[in-house]
Amino acid sequence: MGKVLIIGAGGVGNVVAKKCAQNPEVFHEICLASRTKEKCDKIAEDIKKQYGIEIKTAKVDADKTEEVVALIKDFEPDIVINVALPYQDLTIMDACLETGVHYLDTANYEPKDNPKFEYKWQWAYQDRYKEAGIMAVLGCGFDPGVTNVFCAYAQKHFYDEIKTIDILDCNAGVHGHPFATNFNPEINIREVTQVVRHWRNGEWVETPPILEEDSIHFTFNYPEVGPRESYLLYHEEMESLVKHIKGLERIRFWMTFSDEYLTHLRVLKNVGMTRIDEVEYEGCKVVPLKFLKKLLPDPSELGISYKGKTVIGCIFDGIKDGNRFKKYIYNVCDHAEAYKEVQAQAVSYTTGVPAMIGAMLVLKGVWAGKGVFNVEQLDPDPFMDALIKYGLPWKVEDFDGELPEF
Amino acid sequence: MGKVLIIGAGGVGNVVAKKCAQNPEVFHEICLASRTKEKCDKIAEDIKKQYGIEIKTAKVDADKTEEVVALIKDFEPDIVINVALPYQDLTIMDACLETGVHYLDTANYEPKDNPKFEYKWQWAYQDRYKEAGIMAVLGCGFDPGVTNVFCAYAQKHFYDEIKTIDILDCNAGVHGHPFATNFNPEINIREVTQVVRHWRNGEWVETPPILEEDSIHFTFNYPEVGPRESYLLYHEEMESLVKHIKGLERIRFWMTFSDEYLTHLRVLKNVGMTRIDEVEYEGCKVVPLKFLKKLLPDPSELGISYKGKTVIGCIFDGIKDGNRFKKYIYNVCDHAEAYKEVQAQAVSYTTGVPAMIGAMLVLKGVWAGKGVFNVEQLDPDPFMDALIKYGLPWKVEDFDGELPEF
Numbered sequence: 082m083g084k085v086l087i088i089g090a091g092g093v094g095n096v097v098a099k100k101c102a103q104n105p106e107v108f109h110e111i112c113l114a115s116r117t118k119e120k121c122d123k124i125a126e127d128i129k130k131q132y133g134i135e136i137k138t139a140k141v142d143a144d145k146t147e148e149v150v151a152l153i154k155d156f157e158p159d160i161v162i163n164v165a166l167p168y169q170d171l172t173i174m175d176a177c178l179e180t181g182v183h184y185l186d187t188a189n190y191e192p193k194d195n196p197k198f199e200y201k202w203q204w205a206y207q208d209r210y211k212e213a214g215i216m217a218v219l220g221c222g223f224d225p226g227v228t229n230v231f232c233a234y235a236q237k238h239f240y241d242e243i244k245t246i247d248i249l250d251c252n253a254g255v256h257g258h259p260f261a262t263n264f265n266p267e268i269n270i271r272e273v274t275q276v277v278r279h280w281r282n283g284e285w286v287e288t289p290p291i292l293e294e295d296s297i298h299f300t301f302n303y304p305e306v307g308p309r310e311s312y313l314l315y316h317e318e319m320e321s322l323v324k325h326i327k328g329l330e331r332i333r334f335w336m337t338f339s340d341e342y343l344t345h346l347r348v349l350k351n352v353g354m355t356r357i358d359e360v361e362y363e364g365c366k367v368v369p370l371k372f373l374k375k376l377l378p379d380p381s382e383l384g385i386s387y388k389g390k391t392v393i394g395c396i397f398d399g400i401k402d403g404n405r406f407k408k409y410i411y412n413v414c415d416h417a418e419a420y421k422e423v424q425a426q427a428v429s430y431t432t433g434v435p436a437m438i439g440a441m442l443v444l445k446g447v448w449a450g451k452g453v454f455n456v457e458q459l460d461p462d463p464f465m466d467a468l469i470k471y472g473l474p475w476k477v478e479d480f481d482g483e484l485p486e487f
Numbered sequence: 488m489g490k491v492l493i494i495g496a497g498g499v500g501n502v503v504a505k506k507c508a509q510n511p512e513v514f515h516e517i518c519l520a521s522r523t524k525e526k527c528d529k530i531a532e533d534i535k536k537q538y539g540i541e542i543k544t545a546k547v548d549a550d551k552t553e554e555v556v557a558l559i560k561d562f563e564p565d566i567v568i569n570v571a572l573p574y575q576d577l578t579i580m581d582a583c584l585e586t587g588v589h590y591l592d593t594a595n596y597e598p599k600d601n602p603k604f605e606y607k608w609q610w611a612y613q614d615r616y617k618e619a620g621i622m623a624v625l626g627c628g629f630d631p632g633v634t635n636v637f638c639a640y641a642q643k644h645f646y647d648e649i650k651t652i653d654i655l656d657c658n659a660g661v662h663g664h665p666f667a668t669n670f671n672p673e674i675n676i677r678e679v680t681q682v683v684r685h686w687r688n689g690e691w692v693e694t695p696p697i698l699e700e701d702s703i704h705f706t707f708n709y710p711e712v713g714p715r716e717s718y719l720l721y722h723e724e725m726e727s728l729v730k731h732i733k734g735l736e737r738i739r740f741w742m743t744f745s746d747e748y749l750t751h752l753r754v755l756k757n758v759g760m761t762r763i764d765e766v767e768y769e770g771c772k773v774v775p776l777k778f779l780k781k782l783l784p785d786p787s788e789l790g791i792s793y794k795g796k797t798v799i800g801c802i803f804d805g806i807k808d809g810n811r812f813k814k815y816i817y818n819v820c821d822h823a824e825a826y827k828e829v830q831a832q833a834v835s836y837t838t839g840v841p842a843m844i845g846a847m848l849v850l851k852g853v854w855a856g857k858g859v860f861n862v863e864q865l866d867p868d869p870f871m872d873a874l875i876k877y878g879l880p881w882k883v884e885d886f887d888g889e890l891p892e893f
Contacts, residue, residue, distance in 0.1 A: 259757035348754035351665035353782035362778055365771035369782060372768055376759035376775060 083159035090115035092381035096433025112137040143169040149176035187222030211452040221439035222432035225318035234461040240399035253306035254389035260345040263428035311335040321455035384426040387416035409480040489565035496521035498787035502839025518543040549575040555582035593628030617858040627845035628838035631724035640867040646805035659712035660795035669834035717741040727861035790832040793822035813886040
């Protein structure tokens with residue numbers, strides 16, 4: 082049905098490329114591009130070996146719109162899947178706009194020097210994408226992405242009105258390193274050191290960052306993995322969900338962290354290693370967080386020793402025909418199984434598979450539209466079917482457990 | 488009596504310069520030199536204000552013997568006090584040899600790329616210093632330095648034969664930062680992440696580094712500050728003491744660390760920030776430990792908020808006239824009082840004062856000799872008197888407490 086250009090050859094890019102290659106009836110031609118072409122070539126080699134399919138590779142600096150434009154003009158894709166760095170969302174969106182090609186990403190734009198996860202910069206493309214007759218699908222990974230689709234699905238099938246949503250993201254895996262982040266450490270650490278926000282009654286409520294002593298956390302008993310300490314955190318899908326799920330009174334996001342992870346993070350913050358400003362070092366300008374990234378294990382290489390599971394889902398509380406009840410929709414993904422299939426741990430897998438599915442639905446014309454869309458604005462049903470078919474089966478359960486009330 | 492050239496303008500250099508300036512009858516002229524001349528000028532300004540004395544300042548790269556030689560030829564000192572980096576001991580010793588000037592330092596040489604604290608490189612100058620008719624006094628800070636003098640004093644006055652020595656180094660101060668080192672973080676961290684050694688029955692015994700779960704530690708009840716967890720550590724003065732204290736059966740060194748300090752150090756080691764090899768970062772070569780130093784509080788600036796005390800001393804077990812007994816000689820130094828006097832915390836103060844005293848004894852001809860000397864080879868009595876006079880009073884007590892036996 083079409084040609085796909087994937088930009089970014091990290092852990093997620095590897096998964097997207099392989100999942101696309103598994104579905105050649107949809108993805109006729111694949112090009113994988115990155116700043117480091119060798120990374121793309123390595124993945125292309127795997128794909129050739131595993132699926133007997135040739136994919137193209139290319140070198141591109143996604144910070145530069147003109148380089149992306151040139152690559153698009155050369156390869157002529159029908160859609161660009163952006164799994165590069167969130168800083169690069171806008172340059173890639175600009176390139177798609179200039180060339181009239183659909184766009185899909187998994188994480189919203191944030192300025193490099195200011196860790197602010199906000200959709201405003203990307204939503205600002207609405208009119209221009211509409212005029213150009215092309216579609217941008219924003220945040221189509223797992224969270225954001227699948228969690229948004231779960232919300233749209235719950236809204237469509239279970240409730241007249243959803244009152245509260247709690248998104249719970251648990252990684253119960255063990256990678257064998259004293260400290261590592263599951264995706265780009267730069268992005269991961271910026272995310273978890275932010276001020277925490279959740280939304281209630283029409284406004285954002287700030288609470289202490291996870292490293293503070295008075296941070297908000299509770300023990301949730303996750304399916305298949307058991308109880309884990311879960312910390313209130315700001316996460317970007319909440320920003321679009323409060324706009325698109327009508328009648329919502331509260332939405333919160335929780336993520337599990339081990340004590341060891343928090344200790345490492347606290348120390349790194351204490352000594353200044355999470356700073357994102359430049360520090361003079363023998364005539365060089367060094368950004369501590371970017372330097373830290375050089376020292377930490379490459380998230381795309383954690384997979385080989387990763388054991389355990391991720392459990393990510395949403396708990397809804399709402400009303401249908403006058404009855405109030407709770408539902409829990411979630412996926413469980415196994416690190417070792419993901420690695421066996423595509424040589425990636427579950428955090429990359431759960432982000433890459435939905436990106437492939439979103440692109441597939443766009444190429445098939447099942448998801449169609451002009452302008453900029455968050456995934457909960459699109460029909461959840463074909464996406465939910467595809468999740469089961471392509472490796473991320475989900476369950477729905479009645480939920481009668483407790484959640485913190487505050 | 489003479490002219491002194493002080494090389495190094497960190498926390499210790501500041502103390503040495505000020506203590507020399509307090510004794511103009513001995514130190515007729517002072518020159519303070521460092522890679523960064525501004526640091527010297529700042530200290531010179533303080534000295535002018537506090538003591539009404541003008542000292543000279545100079546820029547010198549102590550990695551380069553020829554620069555040190557040029558400075559010595561220009562200033563013509565009678566002694567060089569080296570309180571620069573331990574990597575620079577040999578270049579400065581070479582310069583003193585070339586110009587025929589006495590040398591004194593506070594920490595033994597170690598190669599930059601190999602954290603090995605050993606005297607062998609400096610002891611190798613023995614014949615050349617002898618021939619040149621000059622004196623090198625090695626390790627004349629607190630530990631090494633005062634602890635060695637305590638040993639020589641105990642040997643001279645209390646014992647026929649010392650059987651065991653336990654050196655106990657406690658910093659019970661609080662600086663108000665989540666993590667900081669009390670002297671150059673590069674040197675401090677290299678020291679504390681080393682394999683631990685102590686000496687017994689003629690050989691070095693290795694035990695696990697302080698960060699390991701099975702590291703050796705015990706709670707010692709320090710005078711004036713109370714019980715503190717004290718960790719077995721290798722420390723350089725033991726190498727010369729086992730040579731010069733005859734009949735010794737065991738010598739150990741213990742240092743206090745807080746749980747927070749150890750946690751920070753463990754994390755920094757885990758993530759690779761204590762590495763001393765070069766890491767490629769955007770075209771630059773960055774040594775993690777040296778970069779960490781850029782981020783941590785400057786030890787010379789900890790003083791202003793430092794509260795509490797250091798307690799450093801030696802416990803001896805030995806025989807006199809057939810009787811076996813234990814003695815404890817120690818000094819207590821108060822961070823805030825040291826700061827009040829010379830704008831430095833106690834760790835800098837306790838290192839800088841003995842360096843001044845050693846230089847004073849050499850200039851006065853009280854300590855005289857040709858060749859390379861560790862301080863326990865010289866008469867302890869005038870040094871012990873000077874400690875009391877110049878700010879580091881000590882006590883001797885009978886000791887009847889317990890020390891770990893293993």
